[in-house]
Amino acid sequence: MYPIRLKALALAATALAMAPAATDAVAAPAAAGTQADGEVVRPSKADTAFEKIYTEEWDWRQSLWAPDEDNPQAGPALPDVGRQAQAAKLARWSEVKARLARIDKAALSPANRINFAVYENQIDALLISQQYRDYEKPFNADTSFWANLASWVREPVKDEKAARGFLTMMRDIPRYYDQQIVNMRAGIARGFTAPRVTLAGRDAGIEQVVEAGASADNVFYTPFADLPETIPEATRKQLQAEALEVIGKDVVPAHARLLAFMRDEYTPAARTSLAAYELPEGKAYYRSKIREFVTLDKSPEEIHQLGLAEMAKIRARMDQVMREVEFEGTLGEFFEHLRTDPQFYPKTPEELLYRAAWIAKSFDGKASQFFGHLPRSRFAIKPVPDDIAPFYTGGRGGPGIYLVNTYDLPSRPFYSQVALTLHESAPGHAFQMPLAAENENLPAFRRDTYLSAYGEGWALYCEALGEDMDMYETPYDLFGMLSYQAWRASRLVVDTGIHAKGWTRKQAQDYLRDNTALSNHEIETEVDRYISWPGQALSYYMGELAFLDARAKAEKALGAKFNIRAFHDAVLEIGSVPLAVIDERVDQLIADDGVGPYPDEE
Known part of the structure; x- marks a missing residue:
């Protein structure tokens, strides 16, 4: 899964699903085409009208993050998530949807027919999320606005202007958090909350900021701890002093209010049910999430049955590998053997990180055999930050980064590392996303947007591609890949089971335990993620x-x-x-x- 960037928050309800990379690029109208006989083909009226719609809307969407041009110290701004801003988004995307309906799609150029399909899908997802007021539930067991912010401020600053931009942003945190609290209160009032069972411990990152106070240990001081030497020393000291002042005056109090709200108000009022069907307009809401994350109109029952059929195929292959390593026992017993035998687990975080790096470089030696066009960008391999690691997936990748979770090493098996690395680094997320961003033939709204069904589907395909590339050197590595395939196929069963069939948390955990070699810790965090993020888990295998x-x-x-x-x-x-x-x-x-x-x- 790709790392969620802070900028995604500006896209309101779909922030957790369609996160565009930071860019100032503007979508350029498609150039006139040229036929084989040399005749120039001018864009049709439909092309011109469509390009005007998406260019204007994309510019507007980007403007939600534009800095204040009258303030030379302004940096990346926090989005306005208040009620008026939400109403404006609903109105704008409703208008765009109506304008798209008037476009004669048959008259579009071949390139714009594809652009239209992609863009219309984006607008549908944005509009439907606004209609269901997803912004009133702005976090889940996997991702939250406060954790996204804490991750963002870990990025180093390159100059004085960037440092002052961080100060401007931090001064705005009280407004941003207070707006989120108002939205969540509205969610409470109509029964639209995260399930209570998924909330335990999720406020740890907020608490850490409060406890650190106005000190150099606070995560929000990170950009100022090692300012570049190109900034004069006196200015560096002034910026650091100002950062501590802003942290004490604005950042810590805002987090203290959020922490009190989460513990004293939100968690006690959170719903005890699990299913999306139990939310307001639950059946229609869950069906909308399937369309959003799968980009196909499938029923929960159809997906559930497909998951059961795919699981049967994968289990048959898993059984073959188990026999190959001459394990005497049932598949369930083999899963338990893999979960508990120390030989399969790292003893230090470095062991895990070094193995991930070795696997990534091994792919580099095979890349040209399977890909003609390679991305220019490269990626770093880093551990998942401590404050989010307990609830984080085993790894996550995207442009420039492959995060490896070194928390709870007895839950991070070596046999899954090849599949995980192919998925999260190259040729998965840290490969596919830069290729899209670097393709200047695509309009910006396509270069800078992520659709889960495509991105996660590609990354999961890359795990299976590892067989073609001879990346799985041992039967255990191959079994790790099959376990990961089963993990994603089982999501079709578990997600629909929870949200449409009334499955309990234990039923979902038992299904993963019986059908994958995932550790118990991962099973628990994964199920909570599915409970709190309806439909997203379906995108991978589909x-x-x-x-x-x-x-x-x-x-x-x-x-x-x-x-x-x-x-x-x-x-x-x-x-x-x-x-x-x-x-x-x-x-x-x-x-x-x-x-x-x-x-x-x-």
């Missing part, structure tokens, strides 16, 4: 199936002309798109006789 189906289709149609590098280049060059667009792109690859978008690099 997305992977789209990539696998597309590849099978291309292989069958092209036969000996099928080129794995051309296939990967083709499905990656389109950026993060609804799943139906992947199939359309492969149809074009087949029509092009298997020649990909970068033939000179294949």
Whole structure:
């Protein structure tokens, strides 16, 4: 899963699902096309109208984060999440939706037909989340606005202007947190809260800020602890003193109010039910989340049954591997053996980090065999920060970063590391997302937006691709991949089970325990994540199936002309798109006789 960037918060309800990377780029209108006979094809009226809609709306969306031009010290701003701002978003996206409905899609250029499918999906997700007032529940068991903020301030500053920008942002935290509290109170009033069972310990990061006080130990002092030497020493000292003052005056009191609210008001009032079906308009709400995260209109029952069928296939392969290592016992007993035998677990955080680095570099040696076009950007490997590690996934990746969770080492098995690294680093998130961002042929709203079904589906496909790349050196590594595949396939069963079928927390945990080799700690944190984030867990396996189906289709149609590098280049060059667009792109690859978008690099 990719790391959620702070900027995602500006997108209101979909902030936890569609996080765009920070950028000031503006979507450029599509250039006129040229036919084979050299005739220039001018954009149609439909093209011009559509480009005007998405350019204006994207500029407006970006303006939610624009600094105050009258203040030279202003830096990245915290979004306005108040009631008037939420109403403005609802009105704007409603207007955009109406304007899109008037576009003659048949008259659009081929490129803009794809742009339209992607953009309309974005607007639908943004609009529906506003209609259901998702902003009244601005966190879940995995991600929160306060943790996102704490993660953001860990980034180093490059100059004095950036440092002063951080000071400006920190002074605004009281306003931002108070608006979030008002929204959450409205959620309480209508029974739209996180489930109480998922809240235990989730306020630890808030408490740490309060306890650290106005000191150099406070996470919000991090940008000022090691200011670049290009800033004069006297100015550095002045900035550091000012930072401590702002932390004491603004940051700590805001966190203290939030902590009191979470403990004394929110948690006692939080709902005791688990299912999305129990929320206001619950059935329609959950169906909207399926559409948002899967980008397909599927019923919970359809997805549940698909999950059961896929789990049966994966268990059969797992049984084969278990026999290969000559384990005598049931599959359940083999899972327990893997969870408890010390040989499978690191003894130090460095062991885990070094192994992740070795796996990542091993892929580098194979990349050119499977990909023609590679991203320019690279990524770092770092441990998950201590304040969020207890509730965090085993790893998370994205542009420039692969985070490895070194908390509770007996729950971080070596046998899962290959699959985890392929998913989170390269060729997964830290590979796919930069490729999209670097593709200047795409409008900005496509380069800078993440759709979970595509991004997570691709990353999960990369785990399976590890077999083709001979990345799984031992049967245990292969079993780790199969366990991860089962983990994601089981989400189809568990997520729908919880939110549509009334499953208990224990039922969900037992299903994962019986069907995967995940540690007990991961099982507990994962189930809480599914409970508090309806539908998101469905995106992974549904997305992977789209990539696998597309590849099978291309292989069958092209036969000996099928080129794995051309296939990967083709499905990656389109950026993060609804799943139906992947199939359309492969149809074009087949029509092009298997020649990909970068033939000179294949």
